[in-house]
Amino acid sequence: MSPLLPDTRPRRVLALATLVGTIGKGIFLTSGVLYFTRSAHLPVKQVGIGLSVAGFISVAIGIFAGYLADRRGARGIYVASLVLGGLATAGFCLVSSFWPFLVVASLAAAAQGAGLIARGPLIRRYGGKRPQEFRAYIQSVTNVGISVGAAVAGWAAQADTRSAYLLIVVGNAVLLLASAAIMLCLPPVPPEVPAEGPRWLALRDRPYIALSLLDGILSIQYRVLTVAIPLWLVSQTSAPRWLISAIVIANTAIVVLFQVRASKSIDSPRAAGLTLRRSGVAFLISCVAIAWSAGVPTWVAVIMLVIATVVHSVGELWQAAGGFEISFELAPSHSQGQYLGVFGIGLGLAESFGPALLTSLCIGLGKPGWYIVGLLFLAAGLAQPAAVRWAERTRHIYREPAAPKAPGVPSDSSSSAA
Known part of the structure; x- marks a missing residue:
């Protein structure tokens, strides 16, 4: 199995966290709509509207999450997004009408969007000289995880009972929280740019x-x-x-x-x-x-x-x-x-x-x-x-931000004049 595994511990942690989290994603991608319509008894049109609104919120939150990852550290934002995603997913178990569904779906989509963005700087940091290749490896792991999750969700769709659907919702939530716990094995990542950097x-x-x-x-x-x-x-x-x-x-x-x-x-x-x-x-x-x-x-x-x-x-x-x-x-x-x-x-x-x-x-x-x-x-x-x-x-x-000057160091214009 060694040729199939990343060659450093941080990469293995990222890959494992991705695999665990995307198994949950695969479960919910495949059977989430069935849960909302057949178990929570929401109209199909309401489910479609809610997921579309949640998608737009996810886009906006992704930009903000990237901004925070630069200034607060990518690992912390990624872990927080996984925890929020797990809690929001568990909240689906309590949904029985449109507005609670919209709120919970928006939180879950926002967490997912934030997590995908915050993970990017981590891939860049631990990807070595060719982070694109490591990103491609993560993409392959993602596909494996989604496929496994889809296979599990097939059982729930075949059973077509509320207990089965609730089990896959809870399972997705647990897997997201487990992914967050795995990510804590990585040390905190310092911010890429100080708070006074370009906004x-x-x-x-x-x-x-x-x-x-x-x-x-x-x-x-x-x-x-x-x-x-x-x-x-x-x-x-x-x-x-x-x-x-x-x-x-x-x-x-x-x-x-x-x-x-x-x-x-x-x-x-x-x-x-x-x-x-x-x-x-x-x-x-x-x-x-x-x-x-x-x-x-x-x-x-x-x-x-x-x-x-x-x-x-x-x-x-x-x-x-x-x-x-x-x-x-x-x-x-x-x-x-x-x-x-x-x-x-x-x-x-x-x-x-x-x-x-x-x-x-x-x-x-x-x-x-x-x-x-x-x-x-x-x-x-x-x-x-x-x-x-x-x-x-x-x-x-869009060059690198200028390094802060030490006290007493002349400005660039003074240096040039000298």
């Missing part, structure tokens, strides 16, 4: 914000396999329904096995921009293949969907690897937290708007909708290299 610098960095939004468009792809394809397969193709599970399993296996390898060849923001451009092309090809799976014999539909899944998964590898490089390397070291929080805006918007966009276009319009979505992915990918060059040209504006 909200990332929100003024237009090239970086543009890259975040472009990444958000590409990130809609995360909902293609879990939202659009299942609905498309059932309503528009003759493919067997078990293929839905096979598609998710195949995608997970590809990401787990090849994410680290895909990140090794990306050693600069420009290389990342070119990789993101390739991901846009891959997503277009995948969307076309999915569209062509309708109205054809079953065996042809299966082949087209398998091809689409493999090509889409390769595009996902490229997009994740390119996004890791850009988000880290174009962020000043003194503001890693708030920059990663801003980069998360795109993903947050994709999480909120992606399902509605995909269902309205791909399911509502049929084949033309898939072509539109594919072209949207292509346009976002093609724009990445130019956006990266723009960001590189402006990095000098």
Whole structure:
């Protein structure tokens, strides 16, 4: 097992905490909606509205959490977010109406968003010379954890009883608290920048914000396999329904096995921009293949969907690897937290708007909708290299904060004059 494990204790702690926490996430991602609708008896529309509002709150909190991580220490913010997430998740057991559900869901989503952002500086700190590779490893661990959680949630969905659903809610809460306890094995991380350092610098960095939004468009792809394809397969193709599970399993296996390898060849923001451009092309090809799976014999539909899944998964590898490089390397070291929080805006918007966009276009319009979505992915990918060059040209504006002067040391202008 040693080649599969990180080579330092801090990395192993981070990986274990991630695995434990994401098992809980996988449980809730798979069966959370079932709990709200079948156990808490909330209307589907209210659940959708509540989760969307919680998603927007998560985006805003992520930026603030990154700011705090820079100034208060990333480990403390990460642990606090895990504890809050565990307590909020346990609070779902008491939910039986819309407004309490909205409050608890917002707290849980805010904690999750804050945790993802606060973990970024920790990956940067303990990732060595190539933190992107360690980030890719963490991504693989995340996929493993979510898959395990999804398998556990399948039992609850099959049982379809309140006791089973309550058990998975409590299990998710316990796993989040366990993840927080594991993180306490890491020593506290000192702040990256003093309290008087630059405030909200990332929100003024237009090239970086543009890259975040472009990444958000590409990130809609995360909902293609879990939202659009299942609905498309059932309503528009003759493919067997078990293929839905096979598609998710195949995608997970590809990401787990090849994410680290895909990140090794990306050693600069420009290389990342070119990789993101390739991901846009891959997503277009995948969307076309999915569209062509309708109205054809079953065996042809299966082949087209398998091809689409493999090509889409390769595009996902490229997009994740390119996004890791850009988000880290174009962020000043003194503001890693708030920059990663801003980069998360795109993903947050994709999480909120992606399902509605995909269902309205791909399911509502049929084949033309898939072509539109594919072209949207292509346009976002093609724009990445130019956006990266723009960001590189402006990095000098967001330089390191000046070190505080010791008493009696002359100013720069005095020194120059001398």
